[in-house]
Amino acid sequence: MVDDELIDIFIQESREHLEALEPELLEMENASSDSESINTIFRGVHSIKGSSGFFGFDQIMKLSHVMENVMALVREGELTPNREMIDIFLESTDKLKIMVESPQTSTEIPIEDEVKRLEVFLGGTSTENAASAPAADNQAEVDDSGALPEALSGFKLDPYILKDAIGHGHLVFVIDLYMIRDIKEKNRTPYDYFKEIESLGEFVDAYFDFSVITGLEDALEAELKCRFLFTTVMGSPDMITSVFDIPEDQVHEIDLEALKGWIKSDPGTHMPASRTEEVFLEVVDEEIEEEPAPQAEPEVEVEAAAPQKEEASAEPATAKTSLARQKSKKADETVRVPVSLLNDLMNLAGEMVLSRNQLVRVAEKYGQDVNGLEGIIQNMNLITSDMHERVMQTRLQPLAIILSKFHRIIRDLSNKLGKEIVLEIEGEDVELDKSIIEALSDPLTHLIRNTADHGIETPDEREAAGKTREGHARLVARHVGGQVVIDIMDDGRGLNTEKLKKKAIEKGLITPESAETMSDKQAFGIIFLPGFSTAEQVSDVSGRGVGMDVVRTNIEKLGGFIDIESELGVGTKISLKLPLTLAIIPAMIVGAGERKFAVPQVNLEEVVRLGGKNQSELVRGTRVLRLRESLLTLIDLREVLDLEEDAAADSEAEDKEEDGYVLVMNLDNQQYGLVVNELYDSEEIAVKPLSVYLKQAVCYSGVTIMGDGKVAMIIDIAGITEIANLSFEDMNAQSMDETDEALSTQNEDMESLLLFKNEGFELFAINLSTVARIEKVKMSDIELVGEKEYLNLGGKSIELVRMHDHMPVATPENSPEQLYVLIPKLVDRPIGIVATQIVDTVETVVDLDRDTIRGTGILGSTFISDSLVIVVDIYSLFESVDPRSYKVTETLEHFKTLNLLLVENNAFFRNIQMAFLQDIFAEVDFARNGLDAWEKLNDKDYHMVITELELPSLNGFELLARARKSERLSAIPFIATAGRNEQMNAQKSEEAGFNQFLMKFSKRSTQNAIKEVFEKNTPLLTNTHL
Amino acid sequence: MTFYLGDDLFGISILMVREINQNLDITPVAKVPEYVKGVLNLRGQVVTVMDLANRLAYIDKEENSEHSCCIVLKTNEEIEDNYGSSDLEDSTMNDKIGLYVDRIGDVLSIESKDILITPNQDSKLDAKFVKGVVRLQDQLLVLLNLSTVLDPKIGNES
CATH class of the missing domain: 3.40.50.2300 (Response regulator)
Known part of the structure; x- marks a missing residue:
């Protein structure tokens, strides 16, 4: 009966309980006793106790039992949880975790210490017996109690549960289950019965009655029976018979009065001598050989769970009061699947997508020939995409899986080290591929430990340094440019570069000479050297000197990057940059040259089409685009990746560029434009890792397979800028050498011009740096005084000038309602220039032609984007408008x-x-x-x-x-x-x-x-x- | 497993080979070492294809002939799965790698006693890439040392 499958289920369930327990315990410490968390803890340990008892894992049961008892007192309000108690609970939880992982060997694990410390909370009399070894408590004691009903002999009795149950109005029953009749023939396991009992009431104990077996000969035929003792709210034996589907004579109701008397007389736990674990397990083994266990595969288990639920809900009264009923049924909603299976699934799904794509392509050709084919293919298309996506998702896990344990680690460490540390975690929902999550666990744990151990000072030190007594550690995870960045920050003492160097020299890791010339950043890097440990006193927490270099190696193995920033006395920030390997990101598929690339959309802000009004310009050797009011540095993907075969054909390249697209990217709050020549589609792409050869190029963050089955490189935005900056520097250096004069002249002659119209077709330009501001006004805002127009601007009257009144330019036939007034600066007495339309601003080198168009207020003319522009000379215009102020007498x-x-x-x-x-x-x-x-x-x-x-x-x-x-x-x-x-x-x-x-x-x-x-x-x- | 670069015959252990692929839809990649020919989609897996001739600084090769193909190697993990952590004397990479060669030859069984430890007579090849030479009836077979051929840290300048 006790088959490996069942034990697996036990292990899994217990594991889940224990995992659920820990955060509750920590919660309990913070917010003083929330009844819900106490209940969760109680249910957890209770359930573990119950099932371990069923399987005969006595050590597990013993420990969980004591924990349950303590928790019961807390629940009753007789005990208030304190730090000490939570400490021991956490330690006990850890012990349980170890034991639960291999229950068969759990007896080898010492638990006396934990049990003893827990019993302190239970106080004197009630616990002595529970503490003593099971074998010491023997049959004689049960006999001594006298008053105990005969049906209860052979059971290990727990007065706490019994008392609690009776107090809640439960009845106590013993049921007999016959191996062949009730278990084999009904195709159920004792564990099923156990679960059922758990759903109806409180399981107390169970044992196999071997008295019927006299020898091996009759072992097969003997009616082996399993006896269960439990308490329930169900009021009569016939309800029990119907629930368990067993004859009435197998149900025994226990006389409560007698039981109460027994509890009073001897509240110890009784372990009959006849039932030691060894016997139990031995016979169980025999049992398995004798009659093959009913098929207990997981499916069966799940199926069994469902009807049981219905059954239970048919008894509403039962369901409500029973604690066991409240046990969450999470296990039913998840299925455990081996990761290798997921990997296979993912590969298959990938291949299916490709086959689908081929099919679609063929169908495009011949689809019309076959009736209905198109519809089917379209349907299949959708389903495949959907499936692919889902399969991918199965491998993604939130960081929370590894981050959540850090609260506990920090807590334990602060206790141990006598520090006060508050840990804040952000970005737990950031998802990464399972393999990365797993590989990240150790390095992150190490970093967190380091922070607590080395980074943050003791409260006294902190106070002396004028900081709060409690140290703060922050762990923030977020997506940045197709990567995940995890920052671990503290406000501790920071890294002391001098100390680091000294130590490294002592250990012979660096030479004094190299230490001299080291930058701070390089000095921080010392901690990553193998065999380096900074703590003056090596603690057992960290500082074995193997840590940081292993951390770095591990992170780098993942294709990641680790960086340290630190300021002495202020704190340290360690950043991990991790690739999303295998993660799915939305990306824009773009074309540069003949090739396609994927650009992660995380950084993509907008796309601008080049050409027409959006012309790129050359400023100081850098191509830029004027985008609204800011200048955008452009990086041409083809140039960066040397895709332009014929770079010499400069003019041609320029032509090409003008019909490309600019992807406006944001990287660390800096904008720049990535120029590509084709824009295809936005796709959800699966990031695949780069091989070592490809990693050598910094400009890719991964590789992906696009919908059409082609391979595309994923552009690493940061890497691209790096390369681009390098090449820009090269370019600048070159131009300094060769064409310094010409280029600098050109650059310095760059002017910002404001282009505007005065109703007519003429385009005017005025240097932007001479304009204080532009006001949008209505015709009705303008006052007429004499022949002159004035505008009231912030309480001051400003004279307005219509250019056609003074300049030899076209006079508009009628003035529109909506006007703009350019207010110049750098003049003694501002005069507003009236314009009817603001066209644009351009940055350009003005090749001024002074001869073609001349006249008052005209500096000259020039061509901007193939249009003739009249450059206004404000100076001479104002002279003409207001000679008194401006004319030089x-x-x-x-x-x-x-x-x-x-x-x-x-x-x-x-x-x-x-x-x-x-x-x-x-x-x-x-x-x-x-x-x-x-x-x-x-x-x-x-x-x-x-x-x-x-x-x-x-x-x-x-x-x-x-x-x-x-x-x-x-x-x-x-x-x-x-x-x-x-x-x-x-x-x-x-x-x-x-x-x-x-x-x-x-x-x-x-x-x-x-x-x-x-x-x-x-x-x-x-x-x-x- | 043998193959040709130009007219010369080369060999690697068949145990290292995952498959031979005629699909040469290789996407070139910029800014990577010259011997990386590009990347290839092998049923949903990305394979990095190494231009073996370039890697071996081997000039004498045919240009993309119709026989050109890609020998996809097993990863170290796959090798271990198949043969255990065996003493195969050679290893590949953890990444999926393909070797771009001019023509596929036969699969031959070579007795280890027939393998001559290379005298450095074949000046066309860098000795560090060569494991040994086998004298066949009509020509020489050069056995490659895959672990060095594949190691990105080892340059291909003689």
């Missing part, structure tokens, strides 16, 4: 012999200023950047320098500082200009020793400044020329 004649150097990197400003300054000075030269200016200053004599503060290569401040140090140049007056941050720059430039600070765009103030500077600083010079 006085002309400076007396500087006509002097030379000026204008340093300005912005072509737009340069153009405007040059024209005007040329009227004042004899010669005006310009420099595009600080270095250029410095060279020019050394080559030629200048009498004044006007420089922008923010310059490439050498900024205005640096240029001034250099000049002031030079004997020849120190006396030259410098005027600073700035396009923004006027207040700050004015102050800074004064401090730096500039003679004057100017805002751009004001002719009049520029003129005044020049005059003032000359008069004040070099009176000699000016006097000479006056």
Whole structure:
């Protein structure tokens, strides 16, 4: 009867109970005694006790029994759970776990210590007998009790259960089950009966009555019987007979009064001498040989469970009161399947998908020829996809499986180490393939232990360091870019790099020389060296010096990556990056060159089609795309992967690029665009691991098989950026060498232009840096004063200008209701420019044509995206609008012999200023950047320098500082200009020793400044020329 | 198990071979060592295909002839499952690997006494990839040392 299958079920069930127990115990510690968790614990140990008793695993039963008794007192409110008690409960649970795994050898495991410590909670008298060895309690004691009903002899009696049951109004029954009649012929096992009893009431004990067997000869024929003692709420023997389907004479009701008397007289547990475990098991073995056990395969088991449930619910009263009924039936909802079977299933499912795809392809050709074929294939198509998906899912498991035990580990460790540690876990629902989950368990446990042991300080140390007494550890798991990242963070003492280095040198792991040059990051890496342990005192928790290098090896074996960040006294963060191997991720299938790739959708934010308005531009050697208000660095997949065979055909490549797509990716909060030339489909792909050869390329995170059966590489976003950055650096380095001049000129001439229309077809451009803001206004908001229009803006009136009133441009026939007003900055008195339509902003190099289109307010014309654009000269426009404020009344004649150097990197400003300054000075030269200016200053004599503060290569401040140090140049007056941050720059430039600070765009103030500077600083010079 | 690269005959232990595949729909992969020809879909499994000629720095080979095929090797795990942790004297990889060869030869039984430990006379080949040479009736058979051929840490420069 006690067949391996049954014991397997026992092991599985007990395991589940024990697993359910632990979190409840921890829960109980936190939130003081929640009755539900107490019940769960009680039911768990009770059930283990019951079934172990049934199988005769006495050690398991003994321990679970004592646990149950203690828990019963807690449930009654006679005991309050405290830390000590939960400790011992947890330890006992661990012991049970060990024993349950191999119940047959469970007797070899010592449990005396746990039992003794548990009994302390039970207090004096009640427990002595339970503690003593079973053999010591013998038949004589039962006989002594006298009052015990005859039917109960041979049973091991538990006064607690009996008392509890009687107290709840239970009746006590003994039933006899005959092996052949009730078990063999009904095709049931004693365990079935046991389960049934559990569902109706409380199982107390059971034994086989071997008295009928006199020798081996009659063992086969003898009516072996199994006696069960149990308590139930069912009120009469005939109910029992009907439930168990046994004749009435096999049911014996026990006289409660007699039992009560016995409980009072001797509440010890009685173990009849005739029933030692050895005998029990021996005879059981014999039993199996004698009559083959009824088929007890899992299916049978499940089938049996179902009707039993119905039976039980037919007795509503029973169901409600019985504790055993409440036992969750989880076991019925899951089926245990060997992983190898799942692997096979998955491979088969994969192959089926491929066959399906082939079938679909054939059906496309011949489908019309066969009636109904298309429908069938379509159906099969769906089913196959569905099945495939489900099969894949069977292998995925949430991280919770391994993470949940960490609460316990941290708790035990904090006790042991005298620390107070709070562990927070996030991302338990992140799913990973089973194989990874399993392989991750040990390394993670080690890391958590390390954190508790080495990372977090003792409460006293923490307090001394001004931290809270309790240390915090956080474990966060999340998906990042097709990978799973697990961070383990603490706010502990951090890694001491000096200590690490010292130790490593002592141990001969590194040389003192290499320690000198080590970066912090490299120093952290020391802990991964084999044979290194940092704890000054090696504890049994961690620090055997085998740990971290094993952790790293294991993580790397999984295709993962481990990284440490730490700050001394602040904390440590260890990040594990793991591939999703075999996990399923949604991905976008894209084409680059002739090949297809899968891009994980986790990082994908949007897709933009290149071409038309979305043109990529070249900024400082990097291709970018203007996407709304931000610039997006573009990375061309073909370039990165060297897929472009003929890279030399640059213009051609550019053409191609413009009809591609940009995948806007987000990586660690940084956006960039991945350029591909084809966009296919989004598919759920199964990530397969890379072989060692393929891992050498950092740009792939895995490989997958697409729906059409083709293999596609999965792009590793982080890897791609890495490669791209490298190649960009190469490119930059190259250009510095070869085409420095040309390229930098081009780059620095880049301007941001705002394109707008003034109703007509003409396209106008204005430098974006001169626009303070753009207001959207209605015609009705504009007030007319005299002939001039004004707009009330934040309490201030601003004069408006219609470009056609002053400039030689088309006059719109009627003004629309909706208008835009461009408010310029960097001017003395802002005048709003009216526009009817804002077209776009572009970043471009303006090739200004000053001759073709000329007139007031026009700087020149240029072509942007093949359209003619009129570049507006705000300066001359305003001059025309408001001569009083803007027109320069006085002309400076007396500087006509002097030379000026204008340093300005912005072509737009340069153009405007040059024209005007040329009227004042004899010669005006310009420099595009600080270095250029410095060279020019050394080559030629200048009498004044006007420089922008923010310059490439050498900024205005640096240029001034250099000049002031030079004997020849120190006396030259410098005027600073700035396009923004006027207040700050004015102050800074004064401090730096500039003679004057100017805002751009004001002719009049520029003129005044020049005059003032000359008069004040070099009176000699000016006097000479006056 | 023998096969040809160009006109020369090579051999590996048949126990290492999982199957021979004529499906050469190999997807090339960028940014990987040159001797990696690409990846192949073998009924739902991804096989990395090594261009053996390239790996052996063996110039004398035919270009994708109609006889070209892929010898798919067993993984170490499969070998262990089949033969136990045996003393097969050679090993493959934990990944699924295929060898791209020009032509498949016969399966021959070789007595170990017939295997000559290579004198370094065949200068075309790097000695570390060679396990031994067998003199057949009409030509030489070069037995490859798969564990070194497959080891990505070993370069193919002579």
